[in-house]
Amino acid sequence: MKVSYYPGCSLDGTAREFGESVEGMARMLGVELAELPDWNCCGSSSAHATSEALAFDLAARNLGIAERAGLDLLVPCALCFSRLKTAQKTIAAGRTSGGISTLTSSKVQVKDSVDFLWHDVGEKAIRQKVKKSLKGLNPVCYYGCLTTRPPHITDAPMPEDPHGMDLLLESLGANVKNWSYKTECCGGSLTLSLPEVAHKLIQKLLDMAQEAGADCIVAACPMCHSNLDTWQREISRETGKNYYIPIFYFTELMGLSFEHPDTRKWLRRHSTDPLPFLRQKGLL
Amino acid sequence: MTVTELPTDIIPHSSFRAEVEEKSGQKISACFQCEKCTNGCPVTFAMDIAPHRLIRSVHLGLKEEVLKSDTIWVCASCEACTTRCPNGIDIAHIMDTLRQMSQRQGFPASRKNVPLLHRAFLTSVKRRGRVNETGLAVSYTLKSAGLGGLLKQGMNQGLGMLRRGKLRLLPDRVRAGDQISDIFKNTEKKG
Ligand code: SF4
Ligand code: SF4
Numbered sequence: 001m002k003v004s005y006y007p008g009c010s011l012d013g014t015a016r017e018f019g020e021s022v023e024g025m026a027r028m029l030g031v032e033l034a035e036l037p038d039w040n041c042c043g044s045s046s047a048h049a050t051s052e053a054l055a056f057d058l059a060a061r062n063l064g065i066a067e068r069a070g071l072d073l074l075v076p077c078a079l080c081f082s083r084l085k086t087a088q089k090t091i092a093a094g095r096t097s098g099g100i101s102t103l104t105s106s107k108v109q110v111k112d113s114v115d116f117l118w119h120d121v122g123e124k125a126i127r128q129k130v131k132k133s134l135k136g137l138n139p140v141c142y143y144g145c146l147t148t149r150p151p152h153i154t155d156a157p158m159p160e161d162p163h164g165m166d167l168l169l170e171s172l173g174a175n176v177k178n179w180s181y182k183t184e185c186c187g188g189s190l191t192l193s194l195p196e197v198a199h200k201l202i203q204k205l206l207d208m209a210q211e212a213g214a215d216c217i218v219a220a221c222p223m224c225h226s227n228l229d230t231w232q233r234e235i236s237r238e239t240g241k242n243y244y245i246p247i248f249y250f251t252e253l254m255g256l257s258f259e260h261p262d263t264r265k266w267l268r269r270h271s272t273d274p275l276p277f278l279r280q281k282g283l284l
Numbered sequence: 285m286t287v288t289e290l291p292t293d294i295i296p297h298s299s300f301r302a303e304v305e306e307k308s309g310q311k312i313s314a315c316f317q318c319e320k321c322t323n324g325c326p327v328t329f330a331m332d333i334a335p336h337r338l339i340r341s342v343h344l345g346l347k348e349e350v351l352k353s354d355t356i357w358v359c360a361s362c363e364a365c366t367t368r369c370p371n372g373i374d375i376a377h378i379m380d381t382l383r384q385m386s387q388r389q390g391f392p393a394s395r396k397n398v399p400l401l402h403r404a405f406l407t408s409v410k411r412r413g414r415v416n417e418t419g420l421a422v423s424y425t426l427k428s429a430g431l432g433g434l435l436k437q438g439m440n441q442g443l444g445m446l447r448r449g450k451l452r453l454l455p456d457r458v459r460a461g462d463q464i465s466d467i468f469k470n471t472e473k474k475g
Contacts, residue, residue, distance in 0.1 A: 009415040012456070040413040040458045045361055046402035047409075049383045052307075053471035058409070061463065095309075100470040149363035150374070159367055185326045185362035192424060193397040197330045197358060204326075271444065 001121070004066050004073040004108070005033035008080040008222075009041050015077075015222030017266035021251035022076050022113055024260050028129060029121050033074065036065045042083040045189040053099035059087035060101035066108045072120075076113040078221035079188075082146035084110050085153050112147045114164040114220050114250065126171055131259045133173030136281050139248070140179045140214040141165040142205065144224040148183055159183070165220060165250055172257040179212035181205055188223035191231075202228055203235050206243050216246040216277065218253060225249055230271045246274035256283060300347040308381035314371040315339045321365035321375050331355040332394075335365055335375055342378070351386040355379075357395035397428045410468050413458025 011019030026033050043058035063084060066073045075081040088106045090097055096104075111120065118126070143165065148156035156162060160183060166176045186205055187198030205228060209217050219225040229247040236243045247270065255263040256278070264284070267274050278284040305312050315336070322334040332354040333341060341350050350356070356379055365375040386393065393399045404424040408415045425433055458464055 009417065012414070013417040038459050040464055041409045041415050043409065044405065044415070046405035048380050049361075049399075049402050050387065050406060051384060051471050052380075054406075054467065057467040057471055061467065098471075100467060145362040145364070150366040150376070183364075185360050185364065187327070187360050189360050190327075190358075190398075192421070193401040193428075194330070194358065194395060197327055197360075200329070201326055201360075 001030065002032040002034060002071060003111075003116070004069045004071045005035045006039055006062060006066070006073055006075045006080060006084070007035065008075070008077040010077055010222035010226075014226060017252065017269045018076060018222050018225065018249045020262065021249055021255050021260075021266050022074075024262060025117065025251050025254050025258070028258055028260065029117070029125050031121060034069065034071065036062060036069065036073070039065060042080040044079050044083070048083070048086075052097045055083065056087055056090055056097035057099035057101045059083045060091070060096075060099070060103045060106075063087055063091075063106045063108070064101070064103050067103070067106060070108070072109040072111060072116075074111055074113065074116050076220070077223070078112065078144050078146040079223060081110065081112045082153065085155075089153055112220070114143075114147070114168065117251075117254075118164040118168045123167070123171055126168065126254070129254075129258045130172055132257050132283070134169070134253060134257050134283065135173045135175070137174045137253075137283065138177055138213060138215045139169060139174055139218045139253075140177045140209045140212055141169065141182060141250075142186075142209075142217050142219045142224060142228070143182050144188070144219065144221045145183060145185050147220065165218065168250060169218060169253065172253060174253070177209075177212045177214045179208060179214070181208045184208075186224050186227045188221075188227045191227055195231075198227065199231060199235050199238065202231055203239065203243075206232070206235070206245050209245060214245075216248060216274070218248050218250050220250050232272050244272065244277075246270070246272055246277045248274065297345045297347040300345040300350075301343050304342050304378065304381055304385070307385065308374070308378045310374050310378050310381075311371075312339060312342050312373070312378070315343065315369075315373055316371065318370060320368050320370060324364040324368050325359075326362060326364065327358050327360055330358045335359075338382075339373070339375065339378070342382075348391075350382060351389065351391040352394060354394045356382045356386060357393055357398040400424065400428055406468075410464065412456075413461060413464040414456060 007019050039062050043055045047055035091106050143162045148154055148159040148162050151159040169176050187201035190198045232243040252266050319336045322336045325335050328334050338355050359379045363376045401424050408420045
């Protein structure tokens with residue numbers, strides 16, 4: 001199987017372990033990722049907060065490149081995914097937001113990483129690769145806002161209660177916990193500009209995961225991951241509570257279960273060090 | 285018993301609702317104030333006007349109140365309101381429209397760090413076509429917290445990230461840089 005691949009700026013930078021683990025899993029599962037030639041930043045929150053036309057054109061340039069490649073497009077970052085899907089829906093509605101893009105149609109299927117690995121590559125292929133069961137791991141799956149919401153953009157069948165990541169991790173043997181905070185916002189767009197607001201949202205998620213009986217949180221978005229992972233020490237200091245909840249990318253846990261040789265290297269990049277936790281669970 | 289005086293300093297702009305409806309493509313008058321948007325919003329605790337009230341204020345033409353509010357800058361763009369509105373109003377998109385209008389019409393942002401970050405981010409995109417997260421964090425922190433803030437932040441977060449191999453000093457540059465500058469040039473006026 002071959003797909004186009006749009007890593008986005010974070011997977012190239014601060015979320016390198018997500019990028020590398022997505023690529024690692026694709027290779028193990030026989031998927032060829034063809035990186036979009038000369039892709040540009042999708043514009044993220046800043047473009048759409050500033051100018052309709054700018055947000056559209058930045059995303060549409062990438063869509064144009066993907067159209068020429070003519071393959072499905074894998075977009076692992078939730079924000080990039082949302083921006084590219086929004087641009088597609090804008091085109092489909094016959095609007096082009098007054099920008100300079102001349103793209104009048106866009107037919108490539110834009111896919112997030114969970115959807116792609118679980119539905120397109122499929123359960124059977126994944127189960128065949130499992131070498132080590134993740135039995136004993138009690139994660140909650142955290143989908144964040146933008147891979148599912150709003151459904152008129154994402155086409156998510158169950159925007160308030162997505163399931164793909166839960167099923168995928170269960171197929172690796174994990175004891176996935178249910179919770180009502182799967183898609184609750186972590187404040188990713190506010191971390192730098194309104195940290196006091198973002199920290200409240202992060203703390204809520206950490207508390208609710210623990211209340212659900214989880215010992216770790218699994219994410220599929222670089223913003224969600226970095227937000228939940230990076231600030232635990234500060235939030236502990238601010239609140240006097242002691243937070244230690246490892247945050248994983250689902251692709252890293254796949255790597256652990258498939259025994260991908262680079263898994264430790266990916267996990268060592270986290271702020272909330274997951275290695276002692278995994279050793280204690282007998283998984284490392 | 286005292287009689288509550290009606291506030292006298294409200295200046296309604298009757299064209300405001302029409303302007304927001306046109307720019308956002310959303311029918312604000314369809315809102316029947318069910319409060320579903322507000323009940324699902326994760327950041328109301330930091331807002332001065334709850335989302336359903338903001339929609340009502342737009343309807344009433346309370347332009348200044350709306351464009352000077354904390355709400356439009358505190359909104360996290362999480363799309364919960366849009367997903368749940370029974371009348372299909374894209375509230376998150378209206379928030380975008382209001383942020384754009386407030387910047388373009390020169391209203392000082394009540395939470396100035398939010399647009400400051402957006403500007404730093406877009407400057408980075410404009411320059412290379414991709415965001416250099418390291419450079420963005422440095423330039424934003426300098427603008428919002430000054431040199432002292434930068435040194436403190438750098439000590440707290442930056443060095444740890446550098447040690448864990450998370451920071452790249454420069455990302456790749458988009459080769460077709462002229463296409464990116466054209467996009468910025470041509471969309472700056474349009475909005
Ligand atoms: S959910 Fe929709 S209809 Fe209800 S108050 Fe909010 S905007 Fe109005
Ligand atoms: S998009 Fe903004 S207003 Fe709507 S629920 Fe999320 S934070 Fe609240």
